[in-house]
Amino acid sequence: MPDLNLIESYDYELPEDLIAQTPAEQRDQSRLMVLDRETGEIEHRKFCDLLEYLRPHDCLVLNQTRVVPARLRGVRDQTGGKWEGLFLSLQADRSWEILSKTRGKLQPGERVTVHPEPQTQSDNNAGVQLELIEKGEQGRWKVRPVVELSGEKTVWELLDQIGSVPLPPYIRHGEATPEDAQRYQSVYAHIPGAAAAPTAGLHFSEELLQKCKEAEISIAYVTLHVGLGTFRPVSVSNLDEHEMHSEWCEIDATAVEVIQNSKEQGGRIIAVGTTSMRTLESATRFGDENETGKLKPWQGDSDLFIRPGFQFHIVDGLITNYHLPKSTLLVLLTAFTDFEKVMHAYKIAIQEKYRFFSYGDAMLVLAVKK
Numbered sequence: 001m002p003d004l005n006l007i008e009s010y011d012y013e014l015p016e017d018l019i020a021q022t023p024a025e026q027r028d029q030s031r032l033m034v035l036d037r038e039t040g041e042i043e044h045r046k047f048c049d050l051l052e053y054l055r056p057h058d059c060l061v062l063n064q065t066r067v068v069p070a071r072l073r074g075v076r077d078q079t080g081g082k083w084e085g086l087f088l089s090l091q092a093d094r095s096w097e098i099l100s101k102t103r104g105k106l107q108p109g110e111r112v113t114v115h116p117e118p119q120t121q122s123d124n125n126a127g128v129q130l131e132l133i134e135k136g137e138q139g140r141w142k143v144r145p146v147v148e149l150s151g152e153k154t155v156w157e158l159l160d161q162i163g164s165v166p167l168p169p170y171i172r173h174g175e176a177t178p179e180d181a182q183r184y185q186s187v188y189a190h191i192p193g194a195a196a197a198p199t200a201g202l203h204f205s206e207e208l209l210q211k212c213k214e215a216e217i218s219i220a221y222v223t224l225h226v227g228l229g230t231f232r233p234v235s236v237s238n239l240d241e242h243e244m245h246s247e248w249c250e251i252d253a254t255a256v257e258v259i260q261n262s263k264e265q266g267g268r269i270i271a272v273g274t275t276s277m278r279t280l281e282s283a284t285r286f287g288d289e290n291e292t293g294k295l296k297p298w299q300g301d302s303d304l305f306i307r308p309g310f311q312f313h314i315v316d317g318l319i320t321n322y323h324l325p326k327s328t329l330l331v332l333l334t335a336f337t338d339f340e341k342v343m344h345a346y347k348i349a350i351q352e353k354y355r356f357f358s359y360g361d362a363m364l365v366l367a368v369k370k
Contacts (some may be wrong), residue, residue, distance in 0.1 A: 007236070011326050012347070014356060018355060028050075030361045031044070033363045035345050050364065058217050060218070060219055062204075063272065065193055068163070068167065068194065069166075072098070074114035083112045088098075092324040094144070106333055108135065119204065129147075130145055131146055146156060166196065168358055183327055186198070186201035198276070204272070208307075220255040224279045226243060231329070234327065240327070244304065249275075253297045256295055268314050270319060272319045274332050281304060281306065283296065289335070317364065321357065349363075
């Protein structure tokens with residue numbers, strides 16, 4: 001048995017041609033591997049077959065975050081050199097946290113002019129200046145747009161004008177097309193703030209969600225804004241030394257009520273994506289120090305690291321995509337079921353030529369036989 005404290009234990013060989021470069025032609029027609037959480041048995045299905053594994057009063061928990069056009073391109077006003085940025089979050093003082101990339105050394109007080117992407121340009125859509133306020137760690141900067149903004153909504157409108165979809169680097173080297181603006185987004189995405197999509201939700205079509213509701217499957221919505229950590233690999237060998245990235249998440253009273261009602265009626269709670277799982281399990285730990293393990297409304301930053309030995313309080317099943325080697329998301333998956341079962345399932349997925357990563361196929365991890 002490998003040492004599960006070492007990130008090297010979570011490595012595997014993936015042929016490059018299995019990294020999906022485009023989404024499935026229809027959202028719910030992607031492939032679905034069903035992994036029995038208890039027995040390790042595997043079935044090969046289509047995502048549209050999901051309802052065959054659900055029963056009345058089960059609850060799907062969906063992350064309703066919306067990916068913003070976070071990728072920014074422009075020039076440094078001082079030198080004319082090319083500049084690229086990635087919007088990460090909106091701060092309490094209305095400044096932006098961004099990831100910045102350019103040749104040379106940026107200085108506080110310097111300005112860059114962000115030019116609209118070609119597909120968003122119009123006669124009334126000029127470039128927007130960003131003033132660099134303060135340098136952070138690992139290429140991050142605090143910046144402020146040099147325009148008058150009256151509220152949070154106008155921030156997202158501004159990004160719509162000047163930004164583009166920030167695809168992960170393993171998809172066409174991060175170069176988005178107009179189609180990605182719609183397909184790298186779930187059909188239920190509602191609250192803007194993510195720098196990357198919670199990709200397990202990309203498989204749901206409006207029609208499939210409607211069928212779930214007609215089958216008396218409950219739907220609960222949470223929010224976790226996927227951030228910088230999605231793009232960063234684990235940089236240490238021993239997981240005890242890994243500092244988990246923090247992401248803002250929320251579960252409101254309505255979602256808690258839906259989940260509690262489902263549980264009271266014998267339903268299972270199935271997280272759609274690792275982000276939904278982290279939100280739920282964070283809320284049981286950080287929501288009320290006096291009642292750890294009980295789900296209550298909560299919002300805040302979570303750096304919860306789910307790894308083997310973790311005690312799950314809420315989640316009974318997980319829908320997820322296939323994750324990168326040596327990633328915290330793969331570690332999370334092994335914590336939810338079993339290391340050997342997961343690594344065997346990944347081996348089978350490669351043999352059966354499943355499509356991997358953000359635009360790839362899905363896996364349902366659930367105690368099917370119960």
